[in-house]
Amino acid sequence: MSRFLSDKYSKLIPYTPGEQPKEMEYIKLNTNESPFSPSPKAVKYAAKEAERLNLYPDPECRVLTQKLADKLGVEFDEVLLTNGSDEILNFAFMAYCDFKNGAIFPDITYGFYKVFADLYNIDAVQVPLNSDFTIDITKYFNCGRTVFIANPNAPTGIALSLSEIEKIIINNPDNIVVIDEAYVDFGNESCVNLIHKYDNLLVTQTFSKSRSMAGARLGFGVGCKELIRDLNTVKYSTNPYNINKMTMAAGIGVLEDEEYTLNNCREIVKNREFVTNELKNLGFEMTNSTANFIFVKHNEIDGKELYLKLKENGVLVRHFDKNIISQYNRITIGTKSQMTTLLDTIKRIMEEQI
């Protein structure tokens, strides 16, 4: 760091994105991307919009916001689009946490929550998961902090039910509960409709996973009008033109092509079941993931070693050094063919192991 950097960042440890090695072609199963191309409609609209880049985008994202609101069954002013869902999470930390009002989230969850808390010097309680990696919801009741829950959770893939989520919301009447639904579209029910019942609920989602738009950076938050107004205050004080024109156009395209998204999600769920069964047959243990990834370990091979051997063999998965989960690997669900290659590679590694 330079001699000028503010002291407040002297101990800050930034987020580490999944690796993107360039030295060879990998089967990328490490960042939970969609293996499917974006919707042809998204591509077409984005390409068309590229011709008009000389003009600023609409800072209110009117067309896309209305279309998304319609799809979600909410009002225009109950939605805020952001530059990826990291940005809406950032805005939530800015708006709803401060030196008086800390944060609370599981110790094993999306790593960015801790980074945001540290960035803004917010006191954060990290609640241990149960030994089976499930979340004990009662630990989030009435703790006087802003609650951040990824549902399903990452990297475990385990989801809370809608009624469990509702209990967390009810039991925090004076604090915001942020439900991060980045992985909701692969067999889970969203809690978006609860925003009409509770003024303390903010739901975040992303176009990166089910909608094949990780490269476009589009996320959003849904909440009651007052919350969206708060978050707009933060947006208009940091980056009013946060969404570029091409991404907005691609978002409109993919929302007009809902069947394409639904088909891709069904395919991911099918491939998840396939690879889950095959890995169980090979002696793997895993969490009950309802996301577009699985979280697996094998008693006969060290987690880090499996990760490294897969990488050597051209398959990238995500391994976390954190002690409690160091025996596990998080594997993104890809196409049937990618899953078959993964399984063949794992079999080969396991055979060499013996």
Added chain:
Amino acid sequence: MSRFLSDKYSKLIPYTPGEQPKEMEYIKLNTNESPFSPSPKAVKYAAKEAERLNLYPDPECRVLTQKLADKLGVEFDEVLLTNGSDEILNFAFMAYCDFKNGAIFPDITYGFYKVFADLYNIDAVQVPLNSDFTIDITKYFNCGRTVFIANPNAPTGIALSLSEIEKIIINNPDNIVVIDEAYVDFGNESCVNLIHKYDNLLVTQTFSKSRSMAGARLGFGVGCKELIRDLNTVKYSTNPYNINKMTMAAGIGVLEDEEYTLNNCREIVKNREFVTNELKNLGFEMTNSTANFIFVKHNEIDGKELYLKLKENGVLVRHFDKNIISQYNRITIGTKSQMTTLLDTIKRIMEEQI
């Protein structure tokens, strides 16, 4: 605001982007956009990249960053790309200002500096411009604050010389000096090369103006490696994937098409001279702008009234209510044909006035 919003934002007044009325077709001369289409190469590359949106962008923006560094005559790790130049300015406020280290900038300048200062509760000194709207550089010497200077300044368009900029840098050896060169490409010399001489200089620029990419959101900062490392710490703690793939591709395209950008800049300078002369003949007074806009007033018509009458007649310019400049309008330089329409409209308004 909701009952949950942090008290720290209770008095925050967000930035107001230039209006984008939809009720009719306007000649848009209010947000300093380029009137020229983006480079065909930028369009082509962006459209191609739209086909691969399912994968995350490279968080290091390696290809574009290297190409930009080469063009600027600096190293790869002396450049940081951001989601518009508002984001690099935001990062600079985060990294280099805090409760101990305030900010200083002119009272008449890019309005976002004050918003950032308020957002982070940073003490900000706003130094009055001289009566002719020039900046008295001595007022920025050794004031123990992070200095923000737009050069040329907005909305006046008046530039400081390179030697004046260097004096500000030399006279702040222990503070960062941010030179915001959003409008540098229309007849000014950049101070980018000074980063090799001074470790306290951060230069920011944008692809929004001269490169016809306002809709793509691409800006950047240039500074010594230590500064860029600081700013990367902030980036990786807020939004590691801040630039989407299509924007990155468009940026590569426009940098490969430098002649296109240079031609457009020459055309803007020519049209600026044309409209300046014509307006002077009509009795307008104006600052000596070297940006892609002019800042004009007329003793016989009130600034706000001229703005409103132009709007009524389908020409949007930018008017600021702030007292000292309320007699002025900021007019973006467009195509020759747009400038002719502007002049005809102004003549008509002035005639009706008499």
